Amino acid sequence: MSNFIRLLRLCRPHYKAMLLGVFLTVLTVLSNVGLLAISGWFLASMAAAGIASTQMNYFTPAGIIRFLAIVRTASRYGERLVTHNATFLLLSEIRVNVFATLSQLNNQQLAMNRSADLFNRMQNDVDALDKFYLNVLLPMLVALVCVPIVVWIIAGFNPAVALICLCGILLVGVGLPLLLNKKLSRSAAQQIKRSAQLREILSDTLSGQRELAIYQATEHQLAKCNEVQKSYNALLDKRHQALADSDGLSLIVVQLAMLASVVILVPLVQLEQLPNVHLAMLSLFVLASFETVLSLPSAFIQLPVALSAAGRIFALHDMLPQAVDMPLDTPLCATPSVINPTTQGVGLTVQNVSYQYANDPLTNALHSRPQAISEHYALQNLSFSVQANENIALVGASGSGKSTLVNLLSGLWPEQQGDISFNRQVNEPNTNDISVMAKTLSFEQRSSLIGILAQQHHIFDGTIADNLHYASPEASKTQMIQACEQAQLGQWLQTLPNGLDTRLGSAGRRLSQGQSRRLAIAQMLLRQPAILVLDEPTEGLDNQSKQAVMEAVMHAMRYSTVLCITHDPALLKSMDKVVWLEDGQVKGQASHQALLTEHQAYVELITRV
Template sequence: MHNFIRLLKLCKPHAGMLLLGAFLASLTVLANVGLLAISGWFLAAMAAAGIAGVQMNYFTPAGVIRFLAIVRTASRYGERMITHNATFLLLSEFRVKMFRTLSQLNNVDLAMSRSSDLFNRLQNDVDALDKFYLNVLLPIIVAIISIPIVMAFMAMYSAEVALVCFISLMIIGVLLPAILSRKLHRQADAETQISAELRSELADTLKGARELAVYQAQEAQLTHCDLLSKQYNSQLYNRHKAVANSNGLSTLVIQLTMLASVFMIIPLVAMGTMKNVELAMLALFVLASFETVLTLPTAFIELPLTLSAAKRLFALEDKHSSHLSKQQNCLAHQSAIGLELAAVNYQYAGAKNKALNNINFVITPGSKVALVGASGSGKTTLVNLLTGLWPKQSGSLKFITDQGTFELESMTAATRFKQLTIVAQQHHIFDGTLRENLRYAAPEATDEMLIEACEQAELGSWLNNLKTGLNTRLGTAGRKLSHGQSRRIAIAQALLREGNLIVLDEPTESLDNHTKQKLLTTLEKIWADKTMLTITHDPEMLSRVDKVIWLEQGQVRALASHAELVANEADYVELITRF
């Protein structure tokens, strides 16, 4: 029931169109019922008039019949158009929400999920929800609207017949669906799970066809897929069997009800309480009234499958940390945050040695720290763990704030990147204008803010010389820029953000000495209250930081000031001068 309510909440943006579709569907059902009942009366009346040799006014009932036929056709057309359009809108709503959920999950959740399973949820589970409105919600709404109206008109002719008909409607529309729904509830979960597993296994089989051939494991894998396929077909057979049984029972109840109503009306006609022509009308009225509930058994058969698919989708959304809002509120009021790494290890698949081996250090809020090490020492691995681009294997990575510490692993990507400002060594320039590239970092920034960021990044004179200014196109991957200009655009983007922990990867690379000195002075002034972690081997930058973390072969070799390392470590001096 909880997932049903959550699905209803997702329908809220399109509630007007959904209700309009339900109104047109109800109008179609009522027009069908009225058309069949009046047609029965008209045919019986014409026959009775012919036998008695009297005249009757056939223009009025003929006009009513024609009117109801037009109403039925027009409302059916409108209902199909509105309800299907509403279904497509709901599907887009579900799919966008699902994609948004995937994009907000932290990378550990993503890394621990099979890509084929995530795709299955995004594709097939969302597609399963297209039945929620048309096959589940719409029949329920139509029944709620139509049954009271039909019963009210039927009771005007015979309260007893209306009561019998109402009981039969409840059997078909409530009792039978409830039994089917209860019976198929567990089976629906199994069917959805087996379907997802089968698709995942088939995707893995195709993707790993070469490896299966090399290790001669195709037969075992195909046997496993065949077993899953048989299990899935068995689940489908049980469901379709239930649908067939439901349709058969519904038909039996309808025929018995109509027969019972005829036997109840005959004495009334014999006593003169009811006109003979009303016998045919009321019998057909009873028969047509079941159109109000005829699709409810199927709706309740589809409901468990829809809720099972919704459960899988909502399971991803529920992976968000329960204390996420607390983290966001605490982190939002920080001007700087620190970083604590404890017993962090990381080893790439197939590698003999660890890329990071028992890394322990603390960066206090507001401090300026440099990360130094030869190629392969673990600097990039450490930054990727910090950003969440790679999942943590062991150890602890925490943000330090005035109100406590927060595990990075428990944060969503959006929360984590809101606190981080990163200037990567490999920075991509998109094929667009300078304004568009800068606004990736700050979509709401004004042109004045963009120009100021360019000036702070030592791009002011270059920008002033551009004929079209911020409207200048930078070309694919920034091919119209020098490497130094590309680096400074990345720094300008970083200046537009409001992150509390700044991560810079060789920020002064490809810059001349004069530009570098001015840029470093500007960055120190602007980010004076921020925490900065800089990967660099530039002696000028190293002399400006509070501490240096020296990595070697995945371990912290030393943690000291630049001056202390220069005075005591010859290998350190050789490292920074070599670069």
């Protein structure tokens, strides 16, 4: 039930379109019921008038019939247009919500789910919800509105017939759906699970074709695929059989209700307690009244599938950390255009931070038995501070903890022990400096403070301007060109016939590695983050452009705090301080020249690397 309520909350932004769809559907159903009932009365009246050789006014009922036919046609067209549009709006709302949730999960939470399963939730589970409004919610709302109206009108002619009609409607619209829902609720969850398993095993099969061929295990893998496929097909057959059974049972109930109405009405006509023309009208009225609930069995069959898919989607959202958001207008979270960069900057303090992968829930989940606590720490009691607008280099051999530290700063890995805090120094009278713990910031606020230029970056299938706008949506054409020139892309950009509108292809396949790296640098130059983390920024650049690019970066980021992971001696010379890491601990903090003079191991490190 909670998943149903959460789905209704997702419908809230588009409730007007959905309510309009309900109104048009109700109008269509009532017009169809009235059209069939009045047509029955009209034909019976014309026959009775012909037998009695009397005259009757056929213009008025004929006009009413034509009016109802026009209303039914127009409302049916409007209902299809509005309800399908509302369905697409809801589907887009769900897709954006799922993608936004995935984008906020950290590395640990993402790694706890297989990529094929995440893709299944983004596509198959969302697709299972595209019929929630049209085939589940809409029939329920229409039945709640139409059934009382129809029963009330029939009761005005004959209460006994109205009672029979109501009992039949309750049996078709409530009893049968509840029975089917109970029968299929467990298989619906299994169907979603089998669908996810099938996608996962097919994905593994496709990605591991070479290994399967080498070890001659292709037939065994295909047999596993067939086994999962048969299980999934069996669940689908069970659902389709339930749909067929519901249609057959509903038809039987409708015919029995109509027959019972005729049995009640015929004696009343013979006793002349009821006009004979009302026999045809009420019989057809009862028959048409079931249109208000005929789609409910199908709705209740699809409801468990939709709720199971919704549960898998909402499970991702429930994994998000409950951060205590700082007000967006606080000086710490203010944008660079709001603050004065020459007097305000953001510093960083890392105090007694430890991180141990062996104690991580992900590591424990990968083993069937509890693992003994390892004594090895990726980071152990790590402490250092970075002043605002200071340039710091992180140096260390592979496995010294540099990447772990960056993941903790960005929030991609959750903090275990120790504290990481950001502080803004405000050089104004009667104003205290602001310090905020990193764990209390939301993902968006932390991303607005920190910009990371990683070794691996993605270029989207779009134009150069599109990719630059991802970093700064408000950037003008002049600003984008300036950023490209600072990243040493200016001459290349001038040779392109379409300039910034040049498409880069999937994953930037039209760019060389160096050009892709420079474009990532241009994106970071546009962002102007308060804290910039550079992970081997000159990787993939030739010696000629390396120095020019870094000079442009350091000049553009002169009002930012820079944390640079590098072993390039030329870059190390330009840093204010070097933090030397070894085995997750700080082995030394000093200028590059001082470490060269005092530590031979440091000389060997930067020379070897």
